[in-house]
Amino acid sequence: MPEYQLTINGKSQSIEAPADMPLLWVLRDVLDLTGTKYGCGVGSCGSCTVLLNGKPIRSCQYTASACVGKTVSTIEGLSEEGTHVVQQAWMEINVPQCGYCQAGQIMTSVALLQTFPQPTDEQIDEAMQGLVCRCGTYARIKKAIHKAAELGNK
């Protein structure tokens, strides 16, 4: 089985995985980083979103080999105790219901705020429209992104 050197949440590690195994399953089943969720496997829901060199990607659509030499950030790497501004905003606005899609929502928001530190509603819609939340927390996600922008500027 091929071996890959991956940098995940700032830690370089060597993993063995079939060449075609998506990053999603490498994270979840090889490295036990289960914060990144499987929602559809075809890039249509965004639950598996992680950051690759800071950009949001669908981890179900990337293989490990495509991530070699780049940095992968997952929800576990954001902060252990929820101290990242986006996590703080999420808690303040009481965003989640079931919570299953929220890791993907949060990681996408982190990337959005790096591009637009003070995003407009339209920029938020644009960045978040690929993600599905069946509990329907969209309005709170939008509010929390604005809140995170505010916290980030303090």
Place this chain on the structure above:
Amino acid sequence: MQRRAFIQLSSFLSGGWVVAQLVSLPAFAADDPVCFQPSPLIKLCSDGKIIVYVYKQEMGQGVQTSLPLIVAEELEADPKQVIAEALPYSPSSGFNYSTGGSTSILREFMPLRKAGAAAREMLIKVAANEWGISVDNCRAQKSRVINTTTNQSIAFKDLIAKASALPIPKEPVLKNYKDFTLIGKPGVKKNNIRDIVTGKLKYGLDYRVPNMLYAVIVRCPVMGGKVASWDKQSVATIDGIVELFEMKEMGDQLETRSGVAIVANTRWAALRAQKSLQVQWTYPAGANEKSSASYFAEQAARLQKTPDMIYNEKGAAVNDMPQPDGEWITASYQIPFVAHAAMEPLNCIADFSNGKFTLWGGFQNPGKTASVATKFFGLTSKDIFINLMPLGGGFGRRLSADYSAEAMQVAYQIKRPVQLMFTREDDMKFDNYRPASSHILSAKLGADKKPADWLHKIAIAPVADYLLGMKGNNNWLAMEAEGGSMGDMYYAIPSLRSAVSRTPSPLVEGWWRAVNFSYNNVVIECFIDELAKKAGVDPVEYRLSLLKNMPARKIKDGTLFDPARLAAVVELAAEKIEWNKKRAAGKGVGIACCFYNHAKAYTAHAFEVSVSKTKKIKILRAVVATDVGLVIDPDGFANQVEGGFVWGLSAVLKSEITLANGAVQQSSFFDFLVARMPDVPALEIHVIPSNAEPGGAGETSVPSVIPGLMNAIAAATGVRVRELPLKNKGYSI
């Protein structure tokens, strides 16, 4: 003391009021010497922790937040010390161990208050004895008992040893609502929110047990079809396959399909094999020719014949088949199958060893798995233990036991723990769908322009056909009629009839958030608008004229219905949307309401929309007015109402499951369309303050969304759409 505690608990339960549904003692640590458990649901420990066991399953609706709040309020516990835990599964609790129908708070409010109050009285009694004073000179606050004369206080944790020797009060005195410090107060956060935002919360799919294998199933795409043959060679090149074997159908109430199970060392190997495995099927005659069109045609034809069941009848008999004759106004509505599509696809870990099953997963009804799925193996509910995990969405889908039953069949075969996962495609194609239904509504207006005669006929397959094993039993048709106005008309209509006919479903059906209200209430609230238009009366005034000056009454299912409360939410929603404001052409307002009798909630949604010539809908404003009685956790409640709104928007605009050649056509979120962030406008929530019995929010926040928006679109365009979803008629958002 330990034994005594146990006996006390038994007698506490036999009082019958703690949690009426909880029929046996759960497997809690009753022998723990440092803890006092005055009820199966409350454990006070000498380290100061107060554990509240929640036996309703957490699926996003917030039961682990709201239910402990009720206990903490009456117990006078410091909420910071209160820890919510899922109540360990109890084998003999059977079907009663279920979470659904927006009933968690409705049913648990009084039992939980009494449990908390009883514990508080015991703790106060011990402290009063210590001080040698009357209990009247003591009160509890923030996990301490206070001597109101001296202001001395003792922590609960220092009273528990002696409290455990006291008899449990049978009729504890409950707090007055005005003294509540937790219930109804803002600022409560979801109890597990930190674990969610840090990715630590483990759902069923995140769980692993030692020595575990991974399974997926290739299921027959057509209901009733069977495996004819399968080619092992088609997956021969995939490393890590442990076993392939044929899955047996598991029969009534479970409704699993024929198929081939793939068990592998890794999930990825199983998933690859699922794509490659070649399986040939045989189908019952005609099964692979069914389509959505043929099913709706069958329903339309069925509606022209004598109904199977007259559910509700009032006043002068209404003919089953009134002919449009200039007097009768008639409209036909068509509502599609829809999927639940919870974000966490179905999954379950099962292990079979020493003749017993152990399961791990998220279940709305673990009792069904325990009492039904075990039978397939010649076992009983005593032969299974279920570890209950948080659910990544339920919406009714996890009331079924097909996914756990299949996992059990795989584990039984391979004799190793195994995690069965539905891929999203499996989850979409093998859902237990919200039924598709066709409706004919007819009414005749009286001299006062109000409906004098009303007839509502529905063709549908009852959910009970499949999930309760009631195929062909016409009594269960009632279940599709009893919700909302179809069950017992809210509006003052002197002569009416509602009737149900069965059209056996080509797909397995299940309960879906807002159940029969998601079709019956939709078509009724649209048709009322149609009648208002014919009558030339404003739709808000029309509704109010049919609700006002009617006394509260018990409806057919025994629930008390107060028309004044329904009128009040209609009026409030109308006021907030500025109903009477003049609007430009192409803009319109619409309203709809619902009394959700299962969960005692009154709701009205109002929309202001503009619709372009290309049928592009813009929701300019959306308003909801609700009266669900006492609200326990206002922000959690608002979250549910917002969620119900989005759920309704998906259903009215985009979502449908269609059938071709007997198989479901949709496979993921790119073809089963749901509302996404840009589709969802801000929802203005207006809650009518109330101390009435607390009702539910999860389902009750859905039914008036759909007709409210449909009515607004009809008002803006002058065109009435009677088929869902609207996208099929060229509308987009």
